[in-house]
Amino acid sequence: MQLSALLFTQLPQYLLNLTGPSATSLSASITNPSLSILPEDMAKTKFTLPALPYAYDVFWANLAPADTSQAKPESAPKLTEAISAKYGSYDGFKDEFTGVLLGLQGSGWGWLVKNEKTEQLDIVITKDQDPVVGGLAPIFGIDMWEHAYYLQYFNDKASYVNGIWNIINWDTAEGRYLGGRGGL
Amino acid sequence: MSLLRIARPTIVRRSLLTTSIRCKHTLPSLPYDYAALEPAISGRIMELHHSKHHQTYVNSLNSAEEKYAEAVSANDVRGQIALQPLLRFHGGGHINHTLFWENLAPKSSGGGEPPSGNLAGAITVTYGSVENLKKNMNASLAGIQGSGWSWLVRDNATGALQIIAMPNQDPVVGKYVPLLGIDAWEHAYYLQYENRKAEYFSAIWDVVNWKAAEARYKAAT
Numbered sequence: 001m002q003l004s005a006l007l008f009t010q011l012p013q014y015l016l017n018l019t020g021p022s023a024t025s026l027s028a029s030i031t032n033p034s035l036s037i038l039p040e041d042m043a044k045t046k047f048t049l050p051a052l053p054y055a056y057d058v059f060w061a062n063l064a065p066a067d068t069s070q071a072k073p074e075s076a077p078k079l080t081e082a083i084s085a086k087y088g089s090y091d092g093f094k095d096e097f098t099g100v101l102l103g104l105q106g107s108g109w110g111w112l113v114k115n116e117k118t119e120q121l122d123i124v125i126t127k128d129q130d131p132v133v134g135g136l137a138p139i140f141g142i143d144m145w146e147h148a149y150y151l152q153y154f155n156d157k158a159s160y161v162n163g164i165w166n167i168i169n170w171d172t173a174e175g176r177y178l179g180g181r182g183g184l
Numbered sequence: 185m186s187l188l189r190i191a192r193p194t195i196v197r198r199s200l201l202t203t204s205i206r207c208k209h210t211l212p213s214l215p216y217d218y219a220a221l222e223p224a225i226s227g228r229i230m231e232l233h234h235s236k237h238h239q240t241y242v243n244s245l246n247s248a249e250e251k252y253a254e255a256v257s258a259n260d261v262r263g264q265i266a267l268q269p270l271l272r273f274h275g276g277g278h279i280n281h282t283l284f285w286e287n288l289a290p291k292s293s294g295g296g297e298p299p300s301g302n303l304a305g306a307i308t309v310t311y312g313s314v315e316n317l318k319k320n321m322n323a324s325l326a327g328i329q330g331s332g333w334s335w336l337v338r339d340n341a342t343g344a345l346q347i348i349a350m351p352n353q354d355p356v357v358g359k360y361v362p363l364l365g366i367d368a369w370e371h372a373y374y375l376q377y378e379n380r381k382a383e384y385f386s387a388i389w390d391v392v393n394w395k396a397a398e399a400r401y402k403a404a405t
Contacts, residue, residue: 105273106352107330107370128330146331146370147379155236155371 054131055109055141062140062176064169071167076174079139086121094165097123097142101161104144112139114177140173209249211235211242212282220290224387226376234285237371241277241353248274276353280333280365287364289393299394303363303401306338310345317347321366322385324349328368336364336397338404361404364397 064070073080073090080090087093100123101110108127113136115122124136132138142164149160214234219227248270255263289295298314299307311317317336324334324347332351337360339346348360356362366388373384 105269106332147374150370150374151378154232154375155240 055126055129055143058138059109059141059143062169062172063164063167064171066166070169070171073170076170076177079170079174079177082121082177098158098161100125101142101144102158107145109141109143109145111136111141112173113137114139137176139176140168209242209245209278211239212285214285216290216293220292221288221295221391224391225288225373229371229373229375232375233281233367233372238278238281241274241281244270245274245278273353276355279355280353280367283362283365284367287393287396288388288391289395291390293393294395295391295393296389297394299398301398301402302405303394303398306345306401318389321347322382325366325368325385326382331369333368334366335360335362337362338401340404343405361400363400363404364392364394 069075083090083093087096097110097112104110104125106127108125108130111124111126111132113122113124113132114120116135116137121139122136124132126132132141142161144157149157153160211234214230217227218230218234221227221230248267252264252267252271255261255267298304304314307314307317311320321334321336328334328349328351330351332349332354334347334349335356337346337348337356338344339359340361341359345363346360348356350356356365366385368381368385373381377384377387
């Protein structure tokens with residue numbers, strides 16, 4: 001999946017209103033989506049408004065073009081070590097996370113989180129635009145709302161999930177795992 | 185409309201000594217071509233929505249029911265409970281979409297023509313006019329957070345009409361009888377309307393099959 005194609009041709013209008021991301025330094029140039037660029041009806045609904053841009057802040061910053069070093073798991077040595085310890089292997093982790101994402105009913109997000117007290121990793125689902133709460137720090141999130149993939153993948157969400165593994169920003173993820181709040 | 189009309193029974197052999205009959209659900213055929221609801225809903229959306237999304241609900245429902253039957257046979261109550269969210273989601277998806285296809289029609293077959301008969305009378309009493317009902321229903325649709333449906337229903341306890349929103353694929357059950365449903369899941373409109381869902385909610389009324397809603401109302405009263 002080419003990130004540039006995804007970002008510039010497939011996302012809904014309000015996502016395209018992000019200013020100036022360049023294909024090679026996306027995480028550095030993300031600006032906070034403001035409420036004024038949300039579709040009118042979303043701004044008027046009972047969504048938890050602080051949560052909506054929050055989830056996207058985290059999401060944009062945890063993506064990177066596939067041909068960058070940030071998109072390689074090698075950029076996250078401590079995190080991948082913890083992943084292997086918990087899930088057996090990187091592939092085992094990917095399989096489990098993929099299963100959770102594909103099993104999501106309705107709209108929502110899948111997150112790799114760290115328990116702030118125990119430092120344990122976990123995979124959690126949030127419904128709709130609910131934020132990650134309860135002493136869990138998001139490491140990276142994957143949007144499973146249909147608008148995140150439908151124009152490109154139609155109903156084939158398995159292919160969307162397969163492709164998104166190539167553009168996870170492991171550099172940002174490592175930062176979040178080690179305690180920074182990168183991208184937030 | 186009874187879903188049993190579209191389910192074909194199959195004989196399932198559990199052992200040499202006993203057999204049981206279980207209905208396998210099938211995807212209902214559409215009474216119109218995929219492109220017949222254009223321009224309100226594109227042929228591409230109709231094809232994906234019916235042949236992929238609804239088909240998946242049917243397949244997954246059959247699979248969940250098979251596993252549920254095994255759990256019942258094995259007296260595995262925990263296993264049964266673990267399967268219930270799948271039955272609710274895929275069963276609801278099958279029910280909802282079956283009702284949806286029926287309450288849409290091409291303009292050439294009466295799609296968009298205003299309701300008549302007792303339902304029209306009830307709409308006037310409750311909403312004043314069909315236009316006002318549409319406004320209320322569109323407000324309900326716009327207010328859905330995440331995925332879901334809005335339904336015009338009859339409350340069997342009071343006889344009154346109501347508009348209710350249901351999350352995900354939860355079906356209309358209990359005292360409510362579904363009369364008319366509109367799918368607000370993004371897959372129902374995204375390829376054509378993108379994030380402009382208000383446009384979709386406005387356009388779909390051109391292909392609403394009020395005759396189906398009237399028949400459901402009549403059956404409930």
